Amino acid sequence: MAVRIARSLVSTGCVVARSRHGVDSLLYKTLSTSVPRRTNDFYRGFPLTTTLSEATTTHTSDSLPTYRVMDEGGVVIDPQQDPKLSDEILLRMYEQMVTLREMDEQLYKAQRMGLTSFYMMCSGEEGTHFGSAAALSLEDPVYAQYREAGVLMWRGYTLDQFMNQCFSNRLEEGKGRQMPVHYGSKECNFQFISSSLATQMPHAPGYAYGLKRAGKKNCVMCYFGDGSAQEGDAHAAMNFAAVIKAPVIFFCRNNGYAISTPVDDNYAGDGIVSRARGYGMEGIRVDGNDVLAVYNVVQHARRVAVEESRPVLIEAITLRMKSHSTSDEQGRYQDMEEVQQWKEKNCPVHRLGGYLQTKGLWEQSKDAALKQSAAGEVKRAMMAARKEKKPHLNHMFTDVYDDLPPRLQKQQAEMKEMMDKYKEHYGPILSKHES
Numbered sequence: 001m002a003v004r005i006a007r008s009l010v011s012t013g014c015v016v017a018r019s020r021h022g023v024d025s026l027l028y029k030t031l032s033t034s035v036p037r038r039t040n041d042f043y044r045g046f047p048l049t050t051t052l053s054e055a056t057t058t059h060t061s062d063s064l065p066t067y068r069v070m071d072e073g074g075v076v077i078d079p080q081q082d083p084k085l086s087d088e089i090l091l092r093m094y095e096q097m098v099t100l101r102e103m104d105e106q107l108y109k110a111q112r113m114g115l116t117s118f119y120m121m122c123s124g125e126e127g128t129h130f131g132s133a134a135a136l137s138l139e140d141p142v143y144a145q146y147r148e149a150g151v152l153m154w155r156g157y158t159l160d161q162f163m164n165q166c167f168s169n170r171l172e173e174g175k176g177r178q179m180p181v182h183y184g185s186k187e188c189n190f191q192f193i194s195s196s197l198a199t200q201m202p203h204a205p206g207y208a209y210g211l212k213r214a215g216k217k218n219c220v221m222c223y224f225g226d227g228s229a230q231e232g233d234a235h236a237a238m239n240f241a242a243v244i245k246a247p248v249i250f251f252c253r254n255n256g257y258a259i260s261t262p263v264d265d266n267y268a269g270d271g272i273v274s275r276a277r278g279y280g281m282e283g284i285r286v287d288g289n290d291v292l293a294v295y296n297v298v299q300h301a302r303r304v305a306v307e308e309s310r311p312v313l314i315e316a317i318t319l320r321m322k323s324h325s326t327s328d329e330q331g332r333y334q335d336m337e338e339v340q341q342w343k344e345k346n347c348p349v350h351r352l353g354g355y356l357q358t359k360g361l362w363e364q365s366k367d368a369a370l371k372q373s374a375a376g377e378v379k380r381a382m383m384a385a386r387k388e389k390k391p392h393l394n395h396m397f398t399d400v401y402d403d404l405p406p407r408l409q410k411q412q413a414e415m416k417e418m419m420d421k422y423k424e425h426y427g428p429i430l431s432k433h434e435s
């Protein structure tokens with residue numbers, strides 16, 4: 001029983017730090033000894049005043065500016081802010097951005113053709129993916145939401161792996177038990193995606209605290225959306241992280257919408273970053289479509305998290321260029337003319353392309369060939385994934401319990417009985433599964 005409970009906790013990410021590093025991370029235990037108590041000062045260090053306005057915080061305040069390095073054409077505004085990444089890294093970023101777009105396009109179409117059950121597009125948010133991923137170490141665990149495929153790609157997740165997962169075939173790590181896009185990879189140090197919003201958020205500081213106690217020089221990266229920021233778990237995670245000084249970066253992709261809910265119906269404050277002050281952590285707002293700015297900001301946040309053991313909240317302003325998922329139609333709630341204008345003005349791929357051209361690393365004339373080659377690679381991987389068998393049906397019952405409980409044994413037997421009884425119907429389906 002103990003083994004079973006431990007396993008299920010590990011699979012939810014709750015005690016991953018404990019299992020991997022042998023750390024007893026029952027956080028509240030250590031809290032009571034590590035937080036200084038200011039018992040000798042009734043006002044707890046807060047300054048006193050007799051002026052009411054001084055003691056009042058207003059509901060409106062100046063917005064925190066958005067940090068950027070490049071303008072909309074990819075020209076660096078202040079040369080001192082150029083991170084001067086190597087040519088190899090810059091070109092890899094560009095090539096992967098183009099590949100990701102192609103993958104997005106083809107997986108969207110595959111769902112529309114009925115080849116897969118579902119897909120979530122990420123075009124428009126590539127700057128947040130590659131800028132942040134390049135500033136992290138592979139040893140920094142990632143807790144993502146679902147729209148961060150580029151982070152996985154940067155970490156070496158192959159097109160074949162993306163396709164196997166989205167086509168739920170026998171080669172995918174989740175054995176077909178997760179919806180498409182719910183990626184995860186041990187090798188890429190990327191925790192499996194959970195559909196329930198903000199599930200990953202309280203896990204992240206827990207793991208980060210475990211890393212800190214184990215003396216690792218790493219931080220945890222936790223991605224989430226502006227919609228997820230309204231979940232109770234988001235509050236618990238950020239408050240906890242600040243109090244226990246966990247080395248975690250909270251990276252909010254503010255793409256303006258939580259499915260069809262615009263940000264104005266979502267929160268009334270100064271975006272998401274304004275909350276950082278409330279939690280007692282550093283906060284930075286960045287232009288999410290400027291991959292160099294994102295890189296600088298995450299590199300800085302990583303240093304704060306790892307060297308000073310403090311969490312940082314980053315809010316990246318970006319744009320979801322497509323619908324939320326294949327179950328959604330953005331034209332129902334977005335002004336498509338405006339979306340088109342934003343796309344043209346603020347495309348992260350074009351901005352990086354402009355930067356590369358100014359540096360003499362790329363020529364626009366090479367774009368068509370790059371796109372064509374990426375499209376070919378994506379198509380090849382998709383064809384291969386389609387041909388693979390689906391996982392064995394018994395995997396509906398494996399990997400949770402060491403010994404299958406009687407009620408599940410009964411269900412498994414019933415399933416087999418049904419399959420045998422209605423062979424003429426289930427036969428064609430079963431032939432596509434591993435036997």
Ligand SMILES: Cc1ncc(C[n+]2csc(CCOP(=O)(O)OP(=O)(O)O)c2C)c(N)n1
Pocket residue numbers: 147195196197224225226227228229253255257258259320324
């Ligand atoms: C707990 C929970 N509530 C509601 C949903 C339904 N839901 C799925 S995605 C989504 C919007 C999330 O928006 P955001 O966090 O901004 O991320 P984005 O999709 O914009 O990347 C909602 C409400 C869910 N999956 N889980």
